Amino acid sequence: xxxxxxxxxxxxxxxxxxYLKTSAPISQLRKLRDAESADGFxxxxxxxxxxxxxxxxxxxxxxxxxxxGHVAAGVIAEEMGxxxxxxxFLSTAILGATALTRFGSEAxxxxxxxxxxxxxxxxxxxxxxxxxxxxxxxxxxxxRSGNGFKLDGRKSFVAEGHIxxxxxxxxxxxxxxxxxxxxxxxxxxxEAAGVSVExxxxxDSRNSAAITLxxxxxxxxxxxxxxxGGYTALEAVLDAGRAGLAAEMSGSAQECLGxxxxxxxxxxxxxxIIGTYQALQHRAAHLYTEIELGKSIVLKALQTLDMAPxxxxxxxxxxxxxxxxxxQLSAREAIQMHGGIGxxxxxxxxxxxxxxxxxxxxxxxxxxxxDKFARLRKY
Amino acid sequence: MPDLERFRxxxxxxxxANCPEEMxxxxxxxxxxxxxxxxxxxxxxxxxxxxxxxxxxxxTVPEWPVAYGGGGLSKAEAKVLxxxxxxxxxxxxxxxxxxxxxxxxxxxxxNEDQKLEHLPKIARGEIRWAxxxxxxxxxxxxxxxxxxxxDKGDHYLVNGQKIWTSYADQADWIxxxxxxxxxxxxxxxxxxxxxxMDQPGVTTKPIKLISGKSPFCETFFDDARAEKKNLVGELNxxxxxxxxxxxHEREMxxxxxxxxxxxxxMGDVAIQQVGLNEHGQLADPVLRTDVARAxxxxxAFLSTLERVTEEAKSGQGVGANSSMLKYYGTELNKxxxxxxxxxxxxxxxxxxxxxxxARHWLRTKANSIEGGTSEVQLNIISKRILDLxxx
Numbered sequence: 108x109x110x111x112x113x114x115x116x117x118x119x120x121x122x123x124x125x126y127l128k129t130s131a132p133i134s135q136l137r138k139l140r141d142a143e144s145a146d147g148f149x150x151x152x153x154x155x156x157x158x159x160x161x162x163x164x165x166x167x168x169x170x171x172x173x174x175x176g177h178v179a180a181g182v183i184a185e186e187m188g189x190x191x192x193x194x195x196f197l198s199t200a201i202l203g204a205t206a207l208t209r210f211g212s213e214a215x216x217x218x219x220x221x222x223x224x225x226x227x228x229x230x231x232x233x234x235x236x237x238x239x240x241x242x243x244x245x246x247x248x249x250x251r252s253g254n255g256f257k258l259d260g261r262k263s264f265v266a267e268g269h270i271x272x273x274x275x276x277x278x279x280x281x282x283x284x285x286x287x288x289x290x291x292x293x294x295x296x297x298e299a300a301g302v303s304v305e306x307x308x309x310x311d312s313r314n315s316a317a318i319t320l321x322x323x324x325x326x327x328x329x330x331x332x333x334x335x336g337g338y339t340a341l342e343a344v345l346d347a348g349r350a351g352l353a354a355e356m357s358g359s360a361q362e363c364l365g366x367x368x369x370x371x372x373x374x375x376x377x378x379x380i381i382g383t384y385q386a387l388q389h390r391a392a393h394l395y396t397e398i399e400l401g402k403s404i405v406l407k408a409l410q411t412l413d414m415a416p417x418x419x420x421x422x423x424x425x426x427x428x429x430x431x432x433x434x435q436l437s438a439r440e441a442i443q444m445h446g447g448i449g450x451x452x453x454x455x456x457x458x459x460x461x462x463x464x465x466x467x468x469x470x471x472x473x474x475x476x477x478d479k480f481a482r483l484r485k486y
Numbered sequence: 487m488p489d490l491e492r493f494r495x496x497x498x499x500x501x502x503a504n505c506p507e508e509m510x511x512x513x514x515x516x517x518x519x520x521x522x523x524x525x526x527x528x529x530x531x532x533x534x535x536x537x538x539x540x541x542x543x544x545x546t547v548p549e550w551p552v553a554y555g556g557g558g559l560s561k562a563e564a565k566v567l568x569x570x571x572x573x574x575x576x577x578x579x580x581x582x583x584x585x586x587x588x589x590x591x592x593x594x595x596x597n598e599d600q601k602l603e604h605l606p607k608i609a610r611g612e613i614r615w616a617x618x619x620x621x622x623x624x625x626x627x628x629x630x631x632x633x634x635x636x637d638k639g640d641h642y643l644v645n646g647q648k649i650w651t652s653y654a655d656q657a658d659w660i661x662x663x664x665x666x667x668x669x670x671x672x673x674x675x676x677x678x679x680x681x682x683m684d685q686p687g688v689t690t691k692p693i694k695l696i697s698g699k700s701p702f703c704e705t706f707f708d709d710a711r712a713e714k715k716n717l718v719g720e721l722n723x724x725x726x727x728x729x730x731x732x733x734h735e736r737e738m739x740x741x742x743x744x745x746x747x748x749x750x751x752m753g754d755v756a757i758q759q760v761g762l763n764e765h766g767q768l769a770d771p772v773l774r775t776d777v778a779r780a781x782x783x784x785x786a787f788l789s790t791l792e793r794v795t796e797e798a799k800s801g802q803g804v805g806a807n808s809s810m811l812k813y814y815g816t817e818l819n820k821x822x823x824x825x826x827x828x829x830x831x832x833x834x835x836x837x838x839x840x841x842x843x844a845r846h847w848l849r850t851k852a853n854s855i856e857g858g859t860s861e862v863q864l865n866i867i868s869k870r871i872l873d874l875x876x877x
Contacts, residue, residue: 110793111800368872383877388868395867396810403789404782425782481778484753486768 108410110403116179122159123186130155131192133455139193140312146270147314148193156194157226165204165347170220172204177347177412181354181405188358191462193313195229197351198267203230205347206275206292209416210332210340215294219273231271231297232348233262233318234341240471242277242341243287247320249278255326256280258293258301261319266469268316269306271297275344276320280335287338292331299323311462343416346423349470350408353426356434356466357405360398363434363441363459367391370445387444394440401433421483424476431473434463493563497570504539505576506532512575519581522611524658524684540579541610547585550593554601555609561799583652584608584615586738588661591731595678595719604659604680616657616683617735618648618705619728626862628663629672629725633707635664635679642712644681647704650856654690654703659683662707667722678724680716687711697848698837733805735857736812752777752784752822759829773828780821787818806870813863816853823847 112120131152139147156162164180166172180201187196200223207219207230222228234242247260258278268274274295282289295302301323307315332340368391371382381387408426411419438460442449449456467473509532513519520526520533528534540546543557548564550556559567589608592601607613624631633646644664654660660681667675681688687710692700719727756777760770768774794807826834827847833840834847854860868874 110789110796368874371874379877380875382874385865385868385877388872388874389861389864391872391874392813392864392867395872396814399807399810400783400786400790400814403793404786406793407785407789422785425785428779428782429786477775477778477782480782481753481767481774484751484778484781485766486753486757486762486774486777 108414110406110410112178112182115175116182119175119179120182120186123161123183124189126155126159127186127190127192131194132190133458136191136193136312136458137455147267147312148195148270152192153194154226156196157224161196162200162226163204163224164200165208166220166224167208170208170216171224172220177350178406178409180347180351181409184351184354185358185361185405188355188360188466189362191359191458195267195270197348197355198231198271199223199229201351202232202344202348203273203275206230206232206331206340206344209343210292212328214328215331219294228273229267229271230273230275231265231267231316232344233265233268233274233276233295234345234470235264236260236262238263240468240475242345243290243338244285245277245279245290246284247276247278249280249291249293251280252324255324255329256293258295258320258323258325261317263317264307264469265316265318267314268297268318269304270314273297274302274318275331276318277337277341282335289335290338290341291334292337292340293325294329294331295320295323295325299325309465311465312458313462313465315465342420345470346416346419347412349427349476350405350412350419350423352466352469353401353405353408353423353430356430356463357398357401359459359463359466360401360430360434360437363437363456364391364394364398366456367394367441367444374446390440390444394437397433397436401430404429421480424471424480424483427471428473428476428480431467431476435460435467435473438463490562490566494566494570497567498573500543501570501574501576504536505571505574506536508532509536509577509579510575511577513577520579520611521581521614521653521656523614523656524612525656526611526614536577537579537611544609546580546582546611547589547605547609550589550605550609554593555606580611582608582611582614583617584613587617587731587734588615590734591661591678591727592718594730595727599715600680600718613658614653614656616651616654616660616703616705618651618654618660618662618681620650621647622649626859628728629676631663631665631676633662633664634668635666635677635712637666641714642679642717644679644687644707644710644712646707648707649693649704650702651690651705652702654683654705655692657683660688660705661718663724663728666724670722673725675722676724676728677721678718678727679712680718681707681710681712685710695848696851697845699845699849701849732858733808736808736863739812739816739853739857752781752825755826756829759826759831770829773825776825776828780818780825783818784822787814790814806866809858809863809866810871812857813854813860813867816850817860819853820850823850 135149160173161183163172164175167174203223207216219228236246237244249256249258274297276293276295277290278293279289280291301321303319305317309315371387374381404426408422411422441456442460445456448454508530518529520537544552544555545557548557548559548567552558585608589605592604621631636643660683662679662681664677664679665675666677687708689706690703693702693704694700756768756773760768763769823846826843830840830843834843
């Protein structure tokens with residue numbers, strides 16, 4: 108497959124860039140933060156995105172979606188990484204849509220996907236329980252209870268947890284903590300009795316929550332995929348999200364470099380434009396190279412998700428690992444090369460280092476994915 | 487059947503019938519490669535057969551015009567040929583600086599007579615070329631070169647010294663950057679000239695490197711003669727050609743970062759070197775992390791080579807990105823060999839120990855120097871891609 112965007116994807120990129128720059132730039136995130144927005148995102152913006160087909164980018168056409176695939180989803184995520192637009196795109200349009208489309212029953216798809224595609228139904232993935240990502244570490248239990256299950260446990264670092272209509276929860280129906288077998292995925296309405304949500308205040312000003320489940324009753328219809336066999340589905344859903352995050356981080360890294368270059372071309376010290384200094388030129392050139400490598404591995408991972416989703420794990424881990432490192436390098440270098448002004452809240456660069464830190468940790472940081480890559484390579 | 491699919495079927499059939507079995511196996515070492523030239527040494531009959539057959543189709547240089555010994559293939563057809571050769575693991579029939587470096591420069595800047603004279607001999611592997619660029623006092627600052635070329639009426643007279651001329655002791659001709667105007671600015675007095683090395687005025691002396699091997703030479707010009715017709719492009723405009731050719735050279739050297747097809751993945755090498763523990767993980771946990779990171783970077787680099795190549799074909803141009811590939815590819819190759827040395831332990835410290843790893847390791851140190859140092863590549867990226875101002 109050609110390592111290039113096709114015409115449709117190229118047009119989507121231009122459209123996304125144009126829309127986000129004018130309608131959802133970094134200043135929007137700053138306003139949401141300063142106003143301590145209850146939603147943590149702009150609902151009008153999300154509605155626009157749904158109308159442009161972004162919410163449904165991974166939803167099949169017969170369920171009201173545009174089904175453009177992971178490369179297209181990545182194109183949107185990358186542009187959002189440039190503007191740091193707060194939205195439920197990752198949680199709903201990538202994770203929720205992938206979970207329902209690939210593993211939902213016909214009834215679940217028919218019920219949720221059209222609403223999701225329209226931007227009227229938000230989801231959140233409740234997977235992690237400890238302070239580091241580890242999807243097989245599940246102590247949340249789902250015990251058989253009458254016709255359904257009763258869930259108990261606590262999930263943390265749930266992106267968009269407090270605004271989601273539906274939580275996708277991993278719970279243990281068999282086996283022991285740390286075992287991939289015996290994990291089942293459940294669709295749990297956030298308003299269900301026994302669900303309590305505690306919003307966290309995150310460094311990136313984005314949405315995250317801790318979710319406590321106490322005797323939450325769900326019917327057997329709430330099971331997503333197979334009982335006890337949910338881990339494979341969970342990994343597939345996570346991989347879609349990881350690739351999306353890698354794309355987002357690629358956009359952030361590019362934007363950090365772009366803003367830094369602009370600064371290097373105008374800032375004067377010792378009577379010279381500082382961009383003439385080789386010490387800074389070489390840092391910028393090295394960063395450019397790392398970012399170009401990052402762009403390539405992200406595209407490769409997204410293409411693999413589209414072409415061979417069951418064989419994408421290694422490429423996705425490579426991409427998430429690489430971009431975790433590249434984006435952090437870019438944000439760090441941006442601050443250093445901006446000097447003192449880069450440390451001020453007034454300047455936008457600081458928003459990037461904070462978001463990139465969170466995106467890097469979400470669904471496995473560079474260390475996690477380097478280790479996973481080695482395991483998949485059988486060493 | 488669409489034309490391209492028919493071409494694929496024909497190519498596959500031809501390769502099946504004409505590629506000797508022996509040429510479908512990985513090379514046994516660097517001596518197993520065919521470089522051609524007047525002094526060509528063939529390790530086997532199969533090597534010669536394979537070269538002759540491929541040359542007769544023009545497929546040593548598939549995209550060059552037929553008139554110049556090429557295959558006249560379109561880019562799409564050439565890709566099919568590469569894929570079909572890859573399918574049966576066919577070796578490249580000919581390694582050649584003529585193909586990789588001089589050929590593209592002659593195609594772009596040479597006159598018709600020069601193309602007809604030199605390109606077919608390159609394509610058939612009859613003449614082996616060397617590159618005369620660097621001088622003892624013109625390394626990174628290549629344009630400071632001082633090899634003198636005087637107009638003697640019916641011919642040129644060349645005097646000076648080149649260094650780092652790869653395999654010059656085995657080459658037949660050399661393309662040389664010479665100074666033809668000592669009064670002009672340094673970039674504006676340089677010419678690009680072709681010199682037959684079979685004359686008393688040209689001598690070579692191998693340079694022994696830290697690896698113990700001598701892939702490079704010093705080449706001396708003492709009243710060496712060059713014919714007037716062998717000036718490529720205009721007098722004093724050689725720098726443009728030099729830069730163009732360097733771009734090709736950088737792509738070639740940068741490509742080593744991807745590892746040759748015959749190279750085993752680093753992880754597999756490390757498993758063999760240090761073994762796996764009871765969890766199925768490399769017994770050296772720090773090496774495991776380093777190897778995984780390097781493999782990930784290798785994948786990212788390969789993907790970048792692919793992407794940049796395709797962007798170039800779709801008209802976006804490789805241009806200065808060849809500097810990026812050269813920079814990252816060579817630095818990655820150095821990392822790879824450092825890790826191989828780490829994994830080899832004491833065995834790797836012996837000359838000729840553990841797959842000759844020490845010699846390879848030492849050789850890679852030149853990767854980020856030859857063809858323009860990493861620092862020069864970063865300068866080019868800063869100036870030409872990032873548009874940062876010059877001091």
